[in-house]
Amino acid sequence: MYSSSSSPDKDENDLKVSESTYKLPIIDLKSFKSGEDREKVAKEINDACKRHGFFYIAGHGIEEELIDRLDSVSRQFFALDEQEKLKIRMELGGSAWRGYFPLGGELTSNRPDWKEGLYFGTELQDTHPLVVSKTPVHGRNLFPDESMVPTMSQIVLEYIEKVTQLGHVVMEAIALSLGVPSDYFYSLYTQDPLILFRIFNYRSQVIPDGMDVRWGVGEHTDYGLLTILYQDDIGGLQVKVGGEGWIKAPPIKNTFVCNIGDMLDRMTGGLYKSTPHRVALNTSGRHRLSFPLFFDPNFFTQVQPIDGISIGQDDSHQRWDKSNVHEFQGTYGDYLINKVSQVFPQLKQNINNTQQQRSE
Ligand SMILES: O=C(O)CCC(=O)C(=O)O
C-alpha cells in the first residue's frame, strides 16, 4: 500500500543495491508461541525494528500447503483473459476497495507500477452495519466465478483468517519488545483490526516503447501497523536501511517478511521506523507473485504515541512522502483514505459519491 514517491530519476533499478552479505534477521516465533522464550524473541524484535524496521519470521505455523494452494489459484486467476479478469474490476467494488486492477492501474510517483493485482479484505456481508453505512474499505470481496478459478474464495478467506491470527501474535511480541503489556495493541487498536490483503502479479515482460515505467512498485512505506508478506521464489523486494542504502530482501523458504508501518512509527515516536521499500522490475522470465497482508489499527481509532515515549522528531524532510506521521490528527481511517486517494484517485471519487448519496 503506498502513495506517490519521490523516486528521483537517478534511482535506476539496480543502482546502489548492495550485494553484500548484509542480511535482515530471521526471527523464529516457535518459542514465543509456545511461551518458552518470549523475552528472547521480544529482544530480537526490538533489535530488528530499531535497526531495520524489517525482519523475516519463521516458525509461524502457517501450513505450506495453504500457501501452495493460494499460489496456485492466484496463478490460475492471472492466466485468465483480461476480459474475464475485468469482470471483477475494482470499480465494481466501489468504496469497499476490492477487486482486480490491471497492469498500470496503480500509480506510484505518478508513474504506473508494472504489476496487476487483486484487492481483498475482511469479508463483511451487505447487511453488516459498516457496509450498510457505506464505510470506506469495508465490504464484501469480489471473487472470480467459481467455474473459472474453483475454490479461490475459500482459500483466500482461510489465508486472511490465519495470517490475521499470526498478526495478533507478532503484535504481542512487538508489545513486549517495547516494554508494554502483551495485549497493549489488542486492547487499544486491534481487537477488530483493519485487514487488507493483496495478491500482486509482477509480470516479466518487456515494457512497451513510450511507457515510463521504472519499478514493480516505487519507493514507499506502508501505512498501518504491520505488513506480513509472502513472496514466491523470484525476488525483487528492496529495503532502504539507514546507513546501508538499498539492500535486497530475497525470498527465504518457509518465512514471511514483516515490516512495520507508519502507525507504529508514530506510536513509538520514531523508535521503530516505517522503512521505505520498493520492488524492482521483474526480468526473470517468469511472473513474480507476492501476497502482502496489512494488519492495521481499527478504522475508527485515533492512534496515539505510547505513554512515556517522547513525541517523535519531525523527519518529513527525509521521508519519501514528505509528511510528518507524528503530527497527524484524526482516525486511522482518515490517514489511510488520504494516502490511498493519491494512488487510486478513483477510490476517493467513489467515497465522495457515497457520502453525497448519504446526505441526500
Ligand atoms: O510485492 C512486494 O514484495 C512488496 C509489495 C509492497 O511493498 C506493498 O504492497 O506495500
Ligand SMILES: [Fe+2]
Ligand atoms: Fe509496501
